[in-house]
Amino acid sequence: MNKEPTIQNFLAFEQEHKCNQIIVEGMHVWALYRYEIHNAIKKKYYGTKGGSGNGEAPFTKKELFTMALNALKPFTYKNVDVLFVGNGRRTKNIDTGIYEDIYCDEVAKKYNSVILEHPENHGHMQPNGMDNVYFTDRVAFKTNLAVKLSKKFNTKTRQRRTAQVTEALIPIFEAVKAEFGTDIAADMISEVVDRMYYIDITKKFCGKILDKAKPKLIIEICYYAMESYAMSMLAHERGIPVAEYSHGFAFPTHTPMQYNPEDHLNELPDYELIYSKTQLPIVHLPDNIQMLTVGFPFFEKQRDHYQSLYPKQEKTICFISTLNEGEEISKVAAKVAELIGDEYRVIYKLHPFEFASYKEKYPWTNTDKLEVIANNGEHIFRYLAESAIVVSARTASVWEGIGFGCDTILLNFGDTAINMEYFIKEKHVPLVDTAEQVIELIRSGGAGHVDPDGMFEPDAMRNITSFINQFL
Known part of the structure; x- marks a missing residue:
């Protein structure tokens, strides 16, 4: 075999x-x-x-x-x-x-x-x-x-x-x-x-x-x-x-x-x-x-800059898309926004390669309750500074989000379970499959918290x- x-x-x-x-x-x-x-x-x-x-x-x-x-x-x-x-x-x-x-x-x-x-x-x-x-x-x-x-x-x-x-x-x-x-x-x-x-x-x-x-x-x-x-x-x-x-x-x-x-x-x-x-x-x-x-050094400088301009909002959730898992992540983000978007600000930060095609590929993101970021007009650090929770799959932006003091939820799509094993096993960051599980963690305060100073x-x-x- x-x-x-x-x-x-x-x-x-x-x-x-x-x-x-x-x-x-x-x-x-x-x-x-x-x-x-x-x-x-x-x-x-x-x-x-x-x-x-x-x-x-x-x-x-x-x-x-x-x-x-x-x-x-x-x-x-x-x-x-x-x-x-x-x-x-x-x-x-x-x-x-x-x-x-x-x-x-x-x-x-x-x-x-x-x-x-x-x-x-x-x-x-x-x-x-x-x-x-x-x-x-x-x-x-x-x-x-x-x-x-x-x-x-x-x-x-x-x-x-x-x-x-x-x-x-x-x-x-x-x-x-x-x-x-x-x-x-x-x-x-x-x-x-x-x-x-x-x-x-x-x-x-x-x-x-x-x-x-x-x-x-x-x-x-x-x-x-x-x-x-x-x-x-x-x-x-x-x-x-x-x-x-x-x-x-x-x-x-x-x-x-x-x-x-x-x-x-x-x-x-x-x-x-x-x-x-x-x-x-x-x-x-x-x-x-x-x-x-x-x-x-760049991260330290930018973190100070963006945190001074954009204070953290305790009811802001930032979903970060990835190229390979964008479809699955966007569906979870849209559903979370639909269910709790009146109470929370839900952001969906697209990967730059998705900017031109997301409306056709991810039509479910077309809802007033989901704030889709489809341009580079603002650096992703702005949204990390403002957010209390980051939700994503396998991406280096998870490290950056933690560095900005965000709590973290990982989505079990693609090879996230393997590549983010350090956070899942060593830092007890939750790995979930559905929008309902994301919401439960948000409401119960169960998102993973990792020391931000340990990321860099x-x-x-x-x-x-x-x-x-x-x-x-």
């Missing part, structure tokens, strides 16, 4: 077959693609559909021209103290109109530093209010072009790499089929070869940056992005320490944050900076990576700067 591809079974498979030790042309080819491999196994096993199926929209001529101009700009930053590898995502500050990197900007201002920013959604959000951001569009051009040309002309390099990857991984994929009952080899060989091109070319590009920047420390926002992988490999060759600063709360089933202890890979950072001790029993990285709790390590900026200063 085939095994279910849970994270535990996947890790056991990797350990048995020594997957993360497989090297082709100096690259750990399984490790560099393990997130996608695990997703492919789960997709085949569970029969789930992957996204919309349309892929990313093609580049417009204007976007390509802008990227070409960015790619031509030379890298001029020399002898910096800290090099940040950003994730390209910026959030608009409603008060200032500035698009902020909520992880890098405020820390970077305190040091002689540079932030590398790759294009996100075909571009960069501006104005960004910073004078030390370098757009890495050039590597995006080179990698995509190299992969396309290698496929079109079936180059000798591609033939060689394909043969080597096939020899190394086909026995592993046959073992995957035997253990999980999923045949993924046909897709994976070509995609792993593509990943080799991305890493190889990105590493050469990043090497030239390091030649000039000569940082004393590298901080990555997402260690499993291509530029971060390349930077980690180069840093370990050059003796430069690397830290990943968490870009959110991890979940037990999130493959990139789960490894076997012995998987000491040069593509991984030396340090993992996390928000709070709540992550220690959840994140399992190789045992040579030091886990440090530092907090989140306090004095975050001091913690992060103290960490950085030891390398300077």
Whole structure:
């Protein structure tokens, strides 16, 4: 009988077959693609559909021209103290109109530093209010072009790499089929070869940056992005320490944050900076990576800001939608609003990807008793500041809601029971199935209360700067 591809079974498979030790042309080819491999196994096993199926929209001529101009700009930053590898995502500050990197900007201002920013959604959000951001569009051009040309002309390099990857991984994929009952080899060989091109070319590009920047420390926002992988490999060759600063709360089933202890890979950072001790029993990285709790400066600053503007309302309930469970959550929210909406203010905060379609997908939310938030005109922190209770499924916003002092009710949809197990078992947050159960908990005061100060390590900026200063 085939095994279910849970994270535990996947890790056991990797350990048995020594997957993360497989090297082709100096690259750990399984490790560099393990997130996608695990997703492919789960997709085949569970029969789930992957996204919309349309892929990313093609580049417009204007976007390509802008990227070409960015790619031509030379890298001029020399002898910096800290090099940040950003994730390209910026959030608009409603008060200032500035698009902020909520992880890098405020820390970077305190040091002689540079932030590398790759294009996100075909571009960069501006104005960004910073004078030390370098757009890495050039590597995006080179990698995509190299992969396309290698496929079109079936180059000798591609033939060689394909043969080597096939020899190394086909026995592993046959073992995957035997253990999980999923045949993924046909897709994976070509995609792993593509990943080799991305890493190889990105590493050469990043090497030239390091030649000039000569940082004393590298901080990555997402260690499993291509530029971060390349930077980690180069840093370990050059003796430069690397830290990943968490870009959110991890979940037990999130493959990139789960490894076997012995998987000491040069593509991984030396340090993992996390928000709070709540992550220690959840994140399992190789045992040579030091886990440090530092907090989140942006959250501390924003919490003070929003709590001063929007006092808590004891009869306000905030439902937070998630992409996978939005339909089920919205039905519960609408029913709760219908039953107690005259007595309580019931908010339904949509996921941004639901803004355009929720009226057709969730027609039951069309009721005066439910306040649907379908825009980014106000940050979600406003509604967390105002709310006494947060109701949701698996989402990092639960941590944020608790940090704002909200009591919590979890809905038993999707993989909430697994991924929010820490709160359910350790903090006794109730997990329920129906609107009636939500109402009963609200009326009886039975929503889970967790110490808000435990969600984020306090004095975050001091913690992060103290960490950085030891390398300077």
